[in-house]
Amino acid sequence: MSSRLLEINNLNIAFGSGKNVFNAVTDISLSINSGQTVALIGESGSGKSVTSLSVLKLLPANGRAESGSISFDDKEILQMTEKEMQKIRGNEISMIFQDAIASLNPAMKVGVQITEGLKYHKQMPKSELRAVALSLLEQVGFHNPAHIYDQYPSQLSGGMKQRILIAMAISCKPKLIIADEPTTALDVTIQRQVLDLIADYKIREDASVLMITHDFGVVAEYADWVYVMFGGRIVESGDVFTIFNNPIHPYTKGLIGCIPSLESDGERLKSVYDYSFEEAGYKGRKFAPETYSMESKVYHAPSSLIEVEPGHYVRLFDESEVTIVG
Numbered sequence: 001m002s003s004r005l006l007e008i009n010n011l012n013i014a015f016g017s018g019k020n021v022f023n024a025v026t027d028i029s030l031s032i033n034s035g036q037t038v039a040l041i042g043e044s045g046s047g048k049s050v051t052s053l054s055v056l057k058l059l060p061a062n063g064r065a066e067s068g069s070i071s072f073d074d075k076e077i078l079q080m081t082e083k084e085m086q087k088i089r090g091n092e093i094s095m096i097f098q099d100a101i102a103s104l105n106p107a108m109k110v111g112v113q114i115t116e117g118l119k120y121h122k123q124m125p126k127s128e129l130r131a132v133a134l135s136l137l138e139q140v141g142f143h144n145p146a147h148i149y150d151q152y153p154s155q156l157s158g159g160m161k162q163r164i165l166i167a168m169a170i171s172c173k174p175k176l177i178i179a180d181e182p183t184t185a186l187d188v189t190i191q192r193q194v195l196d197l198i199a200d201y202k203i204r205e206d207a208s209v210l211m212i213t214h215d216f217g218v219v220a221e222y223a224d225w226v227y228v229m230f231g232g233r234i235v236e237s238g239d240v241f242t243i244f245n246n247p248i249h250p251y252t253k254g255l256i257g258c259i260p261s262l263e264s265d266g267e268r269l270k271s272v273y274d275y276s277f278e279e280a281g282y283k284g285r286k287f288a289p290e291t292y293s294m295e296s297k298v299y300h301a302p303s304s305l306i307e308v309e310p311g312h313y314v315r316l317f318d319e320s321e322v323t324i325v326g
């Protein structure tokens with residue numbers, strides 16, 4: 001039986017103060033069981049990164065969790081001190097950041113960089129560090145770990161550096177990996193390798209993955225459960241099979257419709273905004289970013305998430321104006 005590893009409840013995140021308060025994330029709830037890959041998908045600015053950063057208490061200085069809770073392994077993250085969080089980051093939860101390649105130290109051999117977490121979190125003796133680093137390099141697909149150990153970042157390709165980052169992220173055997181669009185800057189073949197390495201680790205250690213992405217193709221392949229974010233809110237969630245077979249929210253339909261398929265050869269690819277509320281079973285509304293912007297909250301008053309079938313939740317608009325098909 002898998003157990004609950006991460007549980008976020010009614011989380012609200014805001015930036016700024018006074019009249020300039022901006023609610024980046026509104027009333028987010030999500031959970032991840034051990035051994036599960038959960039995808040948080042949505043367009044740029046929908047609040048995915050802010051949500052994941054809050055799990056590590058790494059929000060920018062002008063941002064804060066206003067209310068809600070984040071429970072990790074039965075510990076309340078929002079109540080933790082910075083010292084307590086330092087024991088969790090890179091140890092129990094690792095994050096692979098969007099632009100992490102730049103965070104590699106150019107003046108340090110990559111093999112030594114891989115051992116930093118082990119020294120800090122596990123107090124591993126110096127004599128054992130090299131052997132563990134070589135084993136980690138092997139786990140992330142290097143066939144010549146002893147050679148790679150002595151390289152500096154500038155001597156490696158982008159894909160190789162990404163593998164070094166994964167070796168760092170898994171070195172302390174975290175229970176949760178947060179992968180924030182780890183593949184944006186990489187070509188498609190390398191993207192696959194990176195995602196496969198994360199998936200391999202997950203299976204090997206029965207770990208969990210929170211995958212932040214805007215690509216439903218990636219979700220289809222790697223995720224067990226999906227949360228779709230739009231305008232700082234979860235608008236639909238469910239297991240990956242259900243979401244693909246019966247998407248209800250127009251935004252979800254739009255994202256799925258954007259996946260290129262072999263059958264649609266020659267057709268123009270649809271944009272998410274080609275989908276209307278009408279198509280999705282909502283009457284009288286055209287789906288456009290401005291009609292669901294956070295500024296027009298009052299006009300659209302998104303209601304709470306409704307369970308439309310077991311385990312499948314959708315956020316509906318003003319229910320009196322909405323007709324659901326089926």
Ligand SMILES: Nc1ncnc2c1ncn2[C@@H]1O[C@H](COP(=O)(O)OP(=O)(O)OP(=O)(O)O)[C@@H](O)[C@H]1O
Binds near residue numbers: 022043044048051062
């Ligand atoms: N430091 C900050 N100050 C003010 N607003 C911020 C700050 N960081 C993020 N935001 C805002 O919070 C909202 C959510 O941003 P977030 O980065 O979480 O989006 P995202 O879905 O992860 O997008 P992307 O896919 O581009 O990373 C955006 O409107 C963004 O402008």
